[in-house]
Amino acid sequence: MKKVIAVALLGCLPGWVGHAGGGELTPYGFVRFDAVLDDSKLNHHQYPNWVLPEPPGAEGNGNLTIHPRLTRLGAKLAPVDLGEDMEISGVIETDFQNGGSESRQILRLRKAYFNLRKGDWHFLAGQTWDLISPLFPAANNDGMMWNTGNLGDRHPQARLTWKPGTGVSAAVALGQTGAVDKKDLDKNGILDGSEAMAPFLQARIGIEQAKFKAGAWAHRGSEETGTPVGGSTSFTSTAVGLDFSVSPTDRLAVEGEGWTGSNLSDIRGGIGQGVNTSTGEEIAASGGWVHLLIKPGEGWKLYAGAMMDTPDEEAVPEGGRTGNQAFYLVNRYRPWKSFQAAVEYVNWTTEYKGPADGTANRVDVHFTYNF
Numbered sequence: 533m534k535k536v537i538a539v540a541l542l543g544c545l546p547g548w549v550g551h552a553g554g555g556e557l558t559p560y561g562f563v564r565f566d567a568v569l570d571d572s573k574l575n576h577h578q579y580p581n582w583v584l585p586e587p588p589g590a591e592g593n594g595n596l597t598i599h600p601r602l603t604r605l606g607a608k609l610a611p612v613d614l615g616e617d618m619e620i621s622g623v624i625e626t627d628f629q630n631g632g633s634e635s636r637q638i639l640r641l642r643k644a645y646f647n648l649r650k651g652d653w654h655f656l657a658g659q660t661w662d663l664i665s666p667l668f669p670a671a672n673n674d675g676m677m678w679n680t681g682n683l684g685d686r687h688p689q690a691r692l693t694w695k696p697g698t699g700v701s702a703a704v705a706l707g708q709t710g711a712v713d714k715k716d717l718d719k720n721g722i723l724d725g726s727e728a729m730a731p732f733l734q735a736r737i738g739i740e741q742a743k744f745k746a747g748a749w750a751h752r753g754s755e756e757t758g759t760p761v762g763g764s765t766s767f768t769s770t771a772v773g774l775d776f777s778v779s780p781t782d783r784l785a786v787e788g789e790g791w792t793g794s795n796l797s798d799i800r801g802g803i804g805q806g807v808n809t810s811t812g813e814e815i816a817a818s819g820g821w822v823h824l825l826i827k828p829g830e831g832w833k834l835y836a837g838a839m840m841d842t843p844d845e846e847a848v849p850e851g852g853r854t855g856n857q858a859f860y861l862v863n864r865y866r867p868w869k870s871f872q873a874a875v876e877y878v879n880w881t882t883e884y885k886g887p888a889d890g891t892a893n894r895v896d897v898h899f900t901y902n903f
Contacts, residue, residue: 562604574894579676580675581678581800582890594892599634622645622646643661654694654695712799717757771793853883871900
């Protein structure tokens with residue numbers, strides 16, 4: 533029955549074929565409703581990354597948005613046995629956060645990849661989450677608290693992973709630079725990441741035990757311009773970081789990430805600022821996040837977190853963003869497997885070089901039907 537439902541749903545989507553090519557196709561996803569109230573203006577009220585400047589008189593100039601855009605539809609293609617300890621599986625996943633009106637939302641591709649396994653080795657190709665910065669803050673599921681301390685996004689990539697089953701893993705990925713920030717500094721119509729003729733490189737080494745997980749990772753990308761920008765035609769994006777998750781009991785966990793690097797706009801760092809176009813300087817930044825998770829009872833989760841993204845103020849151009857920090861509280865309750873109710877509170881502050889700083893209080897009430 534699930535396969536029939538998946539065929540019917542996916543067959544209605546442009547360019548999607550309603551069969552699994554020999555593998556069992558299982559649909560998944562959820563229907564989600566969000567009602568969000570902000571007491572100040574943010575750069576976007578559905579997937580915000582920072583607060584806009586608040587000159588005198590602008591304080592308290594907020595916004596209300598109600599939407600179902602995070603509703604998600606996906607399909608998992610179950611592993612197909614290829615013989616000799618080999619198998620292939622895949623995922624296709626979409627949501628509706630791709631523009632359009634609030635009654636005519638446009639479909640967005642989130643994931644589309646296959647995974648080929650041979651013994652302890654996995655080869656993934658397609659679009660999925662970055663290899664670096666694998667954890668997520670609990671608040672702001674639309675904007676992911678990007679440019680406020682959380683790095684990483686989805687990029688087209690090819691990835692090789694070694695996972696021998698001993699709790700240790702190692703992986704490398706090559707992907708498309710500029711897929712997120714669409715950087716074209718010289719405005720010649722060609723992405724600077726494409727003009728460099730080199731994919732980004734990401735690598736991560738991880739360890740996973742029953743109550744402890746951790747990883748160390750790095751990123752490097754190249755960008756070039758056809759004409760000089762700030763006296764330069766070649767730019768580099770670099771980052772190194774750590775992630776960890778500690779669960780001393782079944783009802784308590786602490787998770788977080790820390791990182792440092794430069795020219796990070798394509799991986800959601802530096803508060804969206806990669807290169808100072810006046811000086812040609814790559815803007816360095818450091819940041820991270822941490823939250824505490826408490827499970828008071830069955831189906832109930834409470835989160836308290838803090839995060840920040842701090843670019844090098846001297847490298848930031850006049851009018852740019854010099855600091856972004858947030859504190860959040862999240863209450864999720866799932867009385868049934870198929871239904872969740874949640875409320876989130878975020879206190880957000882963005883600092884500027886020149887303009888007045890901005891501070892916002894954000895409340896998001898959302899309901900989710902999972903299938």
